[in-house]
Amino acid sequence: xxxxxxxxxxxxxxxxxxxxxxxxxxxxxxxxRLGGDLPVHRLGFGxxxxxxxxxxxxxxxxxxxxxVLRRSVELGVTFIDTADxxxxxxxxxxxxxxxxxxxxxxxxATKGGFTRQGPDLWIPNGRPDYLTQQVExxxxxxxxxxxxxxxxxxxxxxxxxxxxxxxxxxxxxxGKIRHIGLSQVSVAEVERARASAAxxxxxxxxxxxxxxxxxxxxxxxxxxxxxxxWFPIATGKLADPAGPLAxxxxxHGATPSQLALAWLLRxxxxxxxxxxxxxxxxxxxxxxxxxxxLTEEEFTxxxxxx
Numbered sequence: 007x008x009x010x011x012x013x014x015x016x017x018x019x020x021x022x023x024x025x026x027x028x029x030x031x032x033x034x035x036x037x038x039r040l041g042g043d044l045p046v047h048r049l050g051f052g053x054x055x056x057x058x059x060x061x062x063x064x065x066x067x068x069x070x071x072x073x074v075l076r077r078s079v080e081l082g083v084t085f086i087d088t089a090d091x092x093x094x095x096x097x098x099x100x101x102x103x104x105x106x107x108x109x110x111x112x113x114x115a116t117k118g119g120f121t122r123q124g125p126d127l128w129i130p131n132g133r134p135d136y137l138t139q140q141v142e143x144x145x146x147x148x149x150x151x152x153x154x155x156x157x158x159x160x161x162x163x164x165x166x167x168x169x170x171x172x173x174x175x176x177x178x179x180x181g182k183i184r185h186i187g188l189s190q191v192s193v194a195e196v197e198r199a200r201a202s203a204a205x206x207x208x209x210x211x212x213x214x215x216x217x218x219x220x221x222x223x224x225x226x227x228x229x230x231x232x233x234x235x236w237f238p239i240a241t242g243k244l245a246d247p248a249g250p251l252a253x254x255x256x257x258h259g260a261t262p263s264q265l266a267l268a269w270l271l272r273x274x275x276x277x278x279x280x281x282x283x284x285x286x287x288x289x290x291x292x293x294x295x296x297x298x299x300l301t302e303e304e305f306t307x308x309x310x311x312x
Contacts, residue, residue, distance in 0.1 A: 032082035035271050035296035038278060040085075040155060040232055041185040041206035046113050048271060049296045050085030051078040051289070052236065052282030053097045060125025061092055065284060068100070075104035077286050079112065081293045087209070087234065087280045089117035089159055090140050090147070091128065098147035106149045115155035115234075116144050117189060117209075119162065119170070132162030134173035141177050157187035157209055161195060171203040178203075187232070193225045207232035207278075214266045215242035215312050227276050238270055238279040239263040239292070242312075250311050254304055264295035269308050272300055 035049035056071040058064055065071040078086070088097045098116060105112065118140035120128045137158075144153060156174060161167050177183045187207035188199055199205050208226055210219040212235035219235075226233040244251045245262035255262055263281075270279045281292040300308070 030081065030290070030294035030297050032078075032084070032293050032296050034082075035279075036275070038232060038276065040113065041204075042230075044113050044154060044185070045111075046085035046278065047082055047296075048085075048278050049083070049267065049293065050087060050234075050278055050280040051075075051083045052280035053086055053088040053101060054092050055282040055284045056100055057093045057096045058125075060127075062122065062125035063093065064096055065100075067284070070286065071100055071284060072104040073286050074284060074289050075101060077289055078293075079105060079109060081290065083293070084109075084111050085113050085115070085278060085280070087115045087117075089120070089157075090144050091117070091120040091122050091159065094122045095143070095147060098144055102147060102149040108150075113154045114148060114150070115157060115187070115207075116148065116153055117157040117159040118144065119159035119189075128160075130160040130162040132158065132160070132165040132167070132170035134165075134169055137170060137173045138177065141174070141182060145182060152181055153183050155185045155187055155207060156183045157189050157207065158199075159189050161188075161191060161199075167195070167199055168202045171199060175203050187234075189236075191222070193221055196222065196225065196231075205231065207234055209234040209236055211235070211237055212270075213238050213240040214269050214308060215240050215244060217312065223274060223277070227274050231276065232278050233274065233276050234278045234280055235270060236280065239266045239281050241266050244308070244311055250307050254300075254308075258298055260295070260298050261291060264291065264298050265300070265308070267292065267295035268298035268300050269305065271296065272305050273309075 032047040032049045037045050039045050121131045174186050185206040186203050189209040212219045223233050241262045251262040270277050283289050
């Protein structure tokens with residue numbers, strides 16, 4: 007594992023007696039097999055926020071970004087999601103710098119299909135030649151010979167999805183991509199894509215307060231496709247002092263964000279939340295959400311609150 011190693015349980019001292027404590031671990035979220043053959047702990051890490059403001063340029067604290075990535079693996083994260091457009095070409099090289107050579111159980115997913123013109127600017131490009139180029143760059147930036155999960159970041163309205171996926175399936179046949187996924191799609195788009203490629207995952211906006219992709223999630227659950235919600239810990243007004251999350255947070259000794267993650271993990275066994283952060287402290291807080299267990303009544307209350 008290179009110049010760093012997975013942290014062992016910490017030893018504290020109480021009245022002269024050593025007490026070993028084990029930090030919260032992503033393994034508590036359970037396991038899902040991507041494509042039926044890649045087991046991952048369901049609570050993963052999204053590597054978008056380890057870039058600069060507007061997902062543009064280098065992070066403000068590169069050393070902390072490296073610490074976040076290493077700490078995520080120490081805490082049992084085995085699924086990291088990134089994209090060539092994060093930076094662009096910042097997140098992937100940081101992952102390589104922090105974690106290469108990778109642990110055997112670490113699955114790294116990346117995405118292609120967006121070009122960047124500045125902070126918070128994103129333009130889709132699904133041309134086969136462009137996607138082919140970006141896969142080759144991602145292989146180099148991540149330092150791997152095969153990408154575990156390569157996701158079409160957006161369907162380009164100017165390019166038939168069959169052409170975009172044709173490039174990815176060719177690269178898959180060459181051994182450069184293991185599995186293919188989609189991002190921000192409808193059920194109809196998933197079905198159309200599956201006629202051209204073996205799709206194993208969908209990454210859509212979904213959280214406790216924004217469930218516009220409910221039908222896509224239901225489809226993924228029925229078909230045993232991984233559903234990767236981005237922006238997973240939004241809580242909106244539910245976290246207000248008079249909102250339903252306030253009392254639950256106190257009852258569990260947890261934060262609203264941890265309850266939002268617990269709700270996602272209970273909502274469906276195919277959900278793989280990928281909360282991201284540029285802070286080790288926030289990362290540890292997020293991972294601790296994997297151990298929060300909602301009662302049936304609490305889950306129903308939150309489900310009906312929006």
